[in-house]
Amino acid sequence: xxxxxxxxxxxxxxxxxxxxxxxxxxxxxxxxxxxxxxxxxxxxxxxxxxxxxxxxxxxxxxxxxxxxxxxxxxxxxxxxxxxxxxxxxxxxxxxxxxxxxxxxxxxxxxxxxxxxxxxxxxxxxxxxxxxxxxxxxxxxxxxxxxxxxxxxxxxxxxxxxxxxxxxxxxxxxxxxxxxxxxxxxxxxxxxxxxxxxxxxxxxxxxxxxxxxxxxxxxxxxxxxxxxxxxxxxxxxxxxxxxxxxxxxxxxxxxxxxxxxxxxxxxxxxxxxxxxxxxxxxxxxxxxxxxxxxxxxxxxxxxxxxxxxxxxxxxxxxxxxxxxxxxxxxxxxxxxxxxxxxxxxxxxxxxxxxxxxxxxxxxxxxxxxxxxxxxxx
Numbered sequence: 534x535x536x537x538x539x540x541x542x543x544x545x546x547x548x549x550x551x552x553x554x555x556x557x558x559x560x561x562x563x564x565x566x567x568x569x570x571x572x573x574x575x576x577x578x579x580x581x582x583x584x585x586x587x588x589x590x591x592x593x594x595x596x597x598x599x600x601x602x603x604x605x606x607x608x609x610x611x612x613x614x615x616x617x618x619x620x621x622x623x624x625x626x627x628x629x630x631x632x633x634x635x636x637x638x639x640x641x642x643x644x645x646x647x648x649x650x651x652x653x654x655x656x657x658x659x660x661x662x663x664x665x666x667x668x669x670x671x672x673x674x675x676x677x678x679x680x681x682x683x684x685x686x687x688x689x690x691x692x693x694x695x696x697x698x699x700x701x702x703x704x705x706x707x708x709x710x711x712x713x714x715x716x717x718x719x720x721x722x723x724x725x726x727x728x729x730x731x732x733x734x735x736x737x738x739x740x741x742x743x744x745x746x747x748x749x750x751x752x753x754x755x756x757x758x759x760x761x762x763x764x765x766x767x768x769x770x771x772x773x774x775x776x777x778x779x780x781x782x783x784x785x786x787x788x789x790x791x792x793x794x795x796x797x798x799x800x801x802x803x804x805x806x807x808x809x810x811x812x813x814x815x816x817x818x819x820x821x822x823x824x825x826x827x828x829x830x831x832x833x834x835x836x837x838x839x840x841x842x843x844x845x846x847x848x849x850x851x852x853x854x855x856x857x858x859x860x861x862x863x864x865x866x867x868x869x870x871x872x873x874x875x876x877x878x879x880x881x882x883x884x885x886x887x888x889x890x891x892x893x894x895x896x897x898x899x900x901x902x903x904x905x906x907x908x909x
Contacts, residue, residue, distance in 0.1 A: 621645060643906050
């Protein structure tokens with residue numbers, strides 16, 4: 534029997550969480566599936582995603598587009614499908630879902646859609662997200678990252694029997710390079726953080742649903758919470774950057790918070806961090822959480838989306854309600870002040886990675902789903 538061919542369609546320039554998991558799957562599934570990737574490209578410039586995929590010897594095709602709603606993309610995608618002749622088509626996020634249904638790509642091969650949740654940058658984007666109400670009724674299977682997301686999909690008309698929940702995964706060795714004293718010293722020197730100063734880390738897109746503002750307020754309250762003075766590192770970029778910078782100035786945190794911008798990899802930052810925070814209002818199966826768990830960094834997170842499905846409060850993380858700056862500040866202070874609490878959370882979280890979130894287990898689960906779809 535020939536190895537099945539899968540074409541994955543994604544809008545990606547940097548290595549976001551969904552992009553990272555797609556690349557990881559393409560590598561780990563090589564013996565059971567041939568994976569090609571199509572990404573949209575504006576301006577003809579080579580993106581970090583394209584460079585990374587090619588560096589991993591993953592077949593990747595750039596689809597030129599003049600803008601978000603360039604109709605010429607549809608015949609280009611159709612031509613690529615005719616060239617590759619995939620056994621399965623896979624889409625990621627609203628735009629790819631819409632183009633697959635509008636271009637009737639599901640008539641060429643069975644279609645599997647990956648639903649990663651939504652960002653909320655502005656009203657226009659929220660309206661754009663509503664396209665899924667039409668698009669996601671057509672795929673043979675919709676894969677999502679949490680029970681909460683599965684319930685949302687049912688509410689917009691996706692039949693429950695077509696929905697599968699698959700959490701993200703991470704290599705248990707991830708983060709090891711960032712633990713070396715030499716690497717840590719170089720990174721601290723780069724950002725002017727003294728060797729003895731505690732570090733709080735948040736990693737991810739600077740968008741509204743990540744709620745960086747509550748985290749800034751929690752950091753401002755840290756001295757009142759009995760915590761030691763610490764420095765917050767914000768790794769990532771996005772539409773909320775200017776609002777976050779305004780919040781830093783308003784709270785007088787300019788000497789206690791650093792925005793690093795987009796990084797090719799956040800791995801070195803976990804190596805100098807004492808606690809990782811996810812202050813999100815909405816999440817699926819967050820890669821930043823898995824990264825902290827694999828890197829042995831204790832986590833303070835909001836109990837939203839798939840987070841409580843991955844970690845348990847008081848055992849493998851400290852979970853709080855979203856938007857509660859006081860509880861967030863107290864939880865951060867507790868981890869920073871008590872080494873035994875920090876070590877206990879980190880050890881239990883790492884054990885969960887080994888038991889539930891390795892790339893091998895995720896690949897097996899996805900291949901099972903693809904096999905059922907191929908069997909019809």
